[in-house]
Amino acid sequence: MPSDRSTEAEFVRPVRRLVLGVMAVVLLMLFLLWRIDSPRIERFRSAVVDTVIPNMDWAMAPVTRVARMFEDFRSYARIYEQNQELRRELQQMRAWREAALQLEQRNAQLLDMSRVRLDPQLTHMTGIVMADSGSPYRQSVLINVGGRDGIVDGWAVMDGLGLAGRIAGVGDRSSRVILLTDSNSRVPVQVQPSGQRALLSGDNSPVPVLEFVESADALRPGDRVVSASDGGVFPPGLLVGEVVQGSDGRLRVRLAADYGRLDFLRVLRSRPAERIEQSGTLLRPLDAAGTPLDPATDQPFAAPDLTPAPGPTVPAVPTPGTPSLPDEVTSAPAVDTAGAANE
Amino acid sequence: MNEQLRFETLAYLGLFLLIAALTILARLLPLSVAADAWPRPDVLLPLTMAWVLRRPVHLPAIAIVLAFLAEDLFMMRPPGLWALVVLFGTEFLRRRHSVVREMNLLLEWALVAAVMVAMFVAYRLGLVIVMTPRPPLDLSLLTLVFTMIIYPVVVLVLQGLLRVRKPATGEVDELGRKI
Numbered sequence: 001m002p003s004d005r006s007t008e009a010e011f012v013r014p015v016r017r018l019v020l021g022v023m024a025v026v027l028l029m030l031f032l033l034w035r036i037d038s039p040r041i042e043r044f045r046s047a048v049v050d051t052v053i054p055n056m057d058w059a060m061a062p063v064t065r066v067a068r069m070f071e072d073f074r075s076y077a078r079i080y081e082q083n084q085e086l087r088r089e090l091q092q093m094r095a096w097r098e099a100a101l102q103l104e105q106r107n108a109q110l111l112d113m114s115r116v117r118l119d120p121q122l123t124h125m126t127g128i129v130m131a132d133s134g135s136p137y138r139q140s141v142l143i144n145v146g147g148r149d150g151i152v153d154g155w156a157v158m159d160g161l162g163l164a165g166r167i168a169g170v171g172d173r174s175s176r177v178i179l180l181t182d183s184n185s186r187v188p189v190q191v192q193p194s195g196q197r198a199l200l201s202g203d204n205s206p207v208p209v210l211e212f213v214e215s216a217d218a219l220r221p222g223d224r225v226v227s228a229s230d231g232g233v234f235p236p237g238l239l240v241g242e243v244v245q246g247s248d249g250r251l252r253v254r255l256a257a258d259y260g261r262l263d264f265l266r267v268l269r270s271r272p273a274e275r276i277e278q279s280g281t282l283l284r285p286l287d288a289a290g291t292p293l294d295p296a297t298d299q300p301f302a303a304p305d306l307t308p309a310p311g312p313t314v315p316a317v318p319t320p321g322t323p324s325l326p327d328e329v330t331s332a333p334a335v336d337t338a339g340a341a342n343e
Numbered sequence: 344m345n346e347q348l349r350f351e352t353l354a355y356l357g358l359f360l361l362i363a364a365l366t367i368l369a370r371l372l373p374l375s376v377a378a379d380a381w382p383r384p385d386v387l388l389p390l391t392m393a394w395v396l397r398r399p400v401h402l403p404a405i406a407i408v409l410a411f412l413a414e415d416l417f418m419m420r421p422p423g424l425w426a427l428v429v430l431f432g433t434e435f436l437r438r439r440h441s442v443v444r445e446m447n448l449l450l451e452w453a454l455v456a457a458v459m460v461a462m463f464v465a466y467r468l469g470l471v472i473v474m475t476p477r478p479p480l481d482l483s484l485l486t487l488v489f490t491m492i493i494y495p496v497v498v499l500v501l502q503g504l505l506r507v508r509k510p511a512t513g514e515v516d517e518l519g520r521k522i
Contacts (some may be wrong), residue, residue, distance in 0.1 A: 020434060023408050024427060030412075031423035035473045045416050052417075056368060 023332055045169055073125060124158075124266045125149060130174060131261070139182035139204060140165070143265050146173045152231065156268045162172070162239040162256025163187075163227055177265060180208055180255060188231055189253070192224035199238065200225070205245060207252040221245050225253050235270045355401040359394065360507065363387055363410035367417050384489035387414065388429065389497040392436055392455050396444075397507050399437045408435050424469050432462045444509050447465060456491045463487050483519050 034041040075082070084235045092270040127143035144153055155167045157177045165185065169176040178185055185202040196218055202208040213219060229236035241255040245312070286291055366387045387410065396404055411426035435458060436443070443451050463483070470477045477483075501507045 020430070023404060024430060027412070027423040027427035027430065029407065029423075031427065031469070035475065041422060045419075045422065048416050053371070056371075059368060059478050230429070234363055282365055 039243070124268050125151075126264050126266050127175075128264055129262050131165055139179040139185075139202065140168070141177050141179065141262055141265070142174050143177055143267070144174055145267060146171045146175045148172050150269070151175045151267055155270055156227070156234045156238060158238060158266045158268065159257040159262060159264070160266070161258065162241060164255075164257040164259070164262065166233070167267065175267075179259065180257075181206060181259065186231060187240075188228045189225050190228040190236070191219055191243060192226055194218040194223065196229055197230065206259065207246060207254055210243065210248075210251040210253055212249060216251060219243055235268060238268075351399055355398065355505075355507065356403070356406055360406060360410060362390065363413070368412050370418060374495065382486040382489065382492045384491060385486060386493070388409075388459070388490055389455070389494040390501065391429070391433060392458070392490055393494065393498045393501050394507055395433045395436050396440050396451065396455075397501070397509050399440050399505070402433075404430060404434065404437075413497075421470065421475055425466055428462045428466045428469070431465070432458050448498065451498075452494055455494055459491055 003074055018222055030041070051210040059331070088149060094194075125145060127145035127149075129141050130144050131142040143157075149184060151167055151170050153170055157165050157167060164182065165177045165182070166187075167175050168178040179202070180200060181202045181204060183201075183202050183204045187200045188197065190211075191201045191210075192196050198210045198213045200208050201211050210219075221242075221244050225240040225243060226238060227234040227238040227240055239256050241253040241257075244252050244254045246252045293299060370383075390411070391402065391407055395407075408426050408430050411429045412422065414420075415422045415425050436455070439454075443454065446454070467477060467480075467483075
């Protein structure tokens with residue numbers, strides 16, 4: 001029998017070696033193949049997993065169920081701790097709730113306080129956009145309120161958020177709003193953090209250009225642009241948009257008003273601020289009738305070409321309450337119509 | 344009697360494959376979704392090594408390769424490399440099973456640990472050579488250390504529960520030859 005065993009070992013050993021070598025080579029080839037052509041082997045791997053794992057469902061389900069039950073049991077054991085923890089959390093939540101209520105009240109107060117009118121005289125009326133004459137040369141819309149409703153040329157028009165344009169042409173029941181993007185629109189604006197003044201001039205593109213900026217370095221994209229009262233065209237402080245830098249390097253303004261959906265427009269009844277037209281009248285003493293007196297003689301001025309009678313001949317201080325529209329406003333539509341005529 | 348012994352060998356082979364499948368399945372089970380802070384030790388590797396040192400007849404190399412290749416595939420490791428390394432490691436141990444038979448557990452443990460370290464180095468080296476992304480070194484080292492630590496436990500389980508012991512003097516194999 002020992003001889004039998006030795007003879008067997010003699011042919012078993014080389015075969016064993018061969019089998020081992022083949023297996024090693026196959027494994028190495030598999031690994032290298034995976035390294036070279038990973039997607040193919042990964043597909044093979046996922047195919048193997050796909051065939052095996054769903055078949056293991058019967059094994060997985062009870063095991064996971066048992067594991068979950070075990071977890072549940074452990075949580076039962078911890079129920080007292082959990083209760084304590086929940087109580088603590090509830091206590092904290094009460095504190096938070098109190099804080100939230102206080103904050104809510106405070107927020108309401110602040111909201112109430114912040115509802116400040118820019119100007120008490122600044123009231124508005126809302127009109128519906130009837131037509132939209134969107135041509136490449138003309139950016140304007142028609143709204144359904146007009147002279148019958150007291151609309152005056154030059155008033156500012158906003159949508160819910162920002163300045164949209166101004167009235168340029170008033171009919172009896174309708175009026176035309178020239179939008180800020182129109183190439184004839186020139187609006188004085190102020191850029192908010194730096195306080196720089198500029199002119200917003202439309203060029204028929206969706207983002208109007210900022211012109212006549214004093215120092216463009218002080219502006220940066222994202223700055224808020226609000227309307228300025230220069231020239232008396234607009235009430236100051238209305239939101240216009242934010243500064244962006246166009247692809248051509250010029251500073252432009254992305255408008256806050258949503259021009260894509262101009263359905264309702266708000267016309268601001270603006271009364272132009274009092275204007276001081278004459279330099280001397282403020283400082284001069286007045287007599288009882290309100291006539292300016294010459295400080296040297298304490299007598300009313302004697303204009304050389306006028307009769308010395310006081311009263312209407314003397315330039316009067318503009319009486320508050322009866323303002324007249326400034327020239328710029330009344331003349332602005334004329335410029336627009338001239339522009340329209342040119343086109 | 345020979346038939347019974349041969350059947351016993353086949354049964355042990357089946358048992359090994361079953362245990363291998365169970366360990367792989369246990370790692371696939373969605374028991375703990377959150378990653379553990381400590382990596383789990385690899386049970387299959389010390390089991391295989393202890394088994395090969397005790398009864399090399401039970402585990403033909405092809406069975407070991409199949410088990411570890413399956414583990415490669417299911418554990419999303421690069422397929423083949425770890426199985427190859429394990430093949431070399433177990434063949435190294437298989438050659439020395441008659442020597443280890445004389446050793447006590449402590450010496451055997453040291454030998455197995457050394458083989459494990461060599462296998463670890465070879466595996467990392469293989470990954471480095473083909474420039475494959477490697478698992479983080481610290482976690483792999485921790486796994487290696489845990490695997491080395493649980494080796495005596497695995498040996499105890501193997502001898503106590505599965506009754507895979509080192510052959511006593513005078514035991515015979517299925518062909519009636521002395522082991």
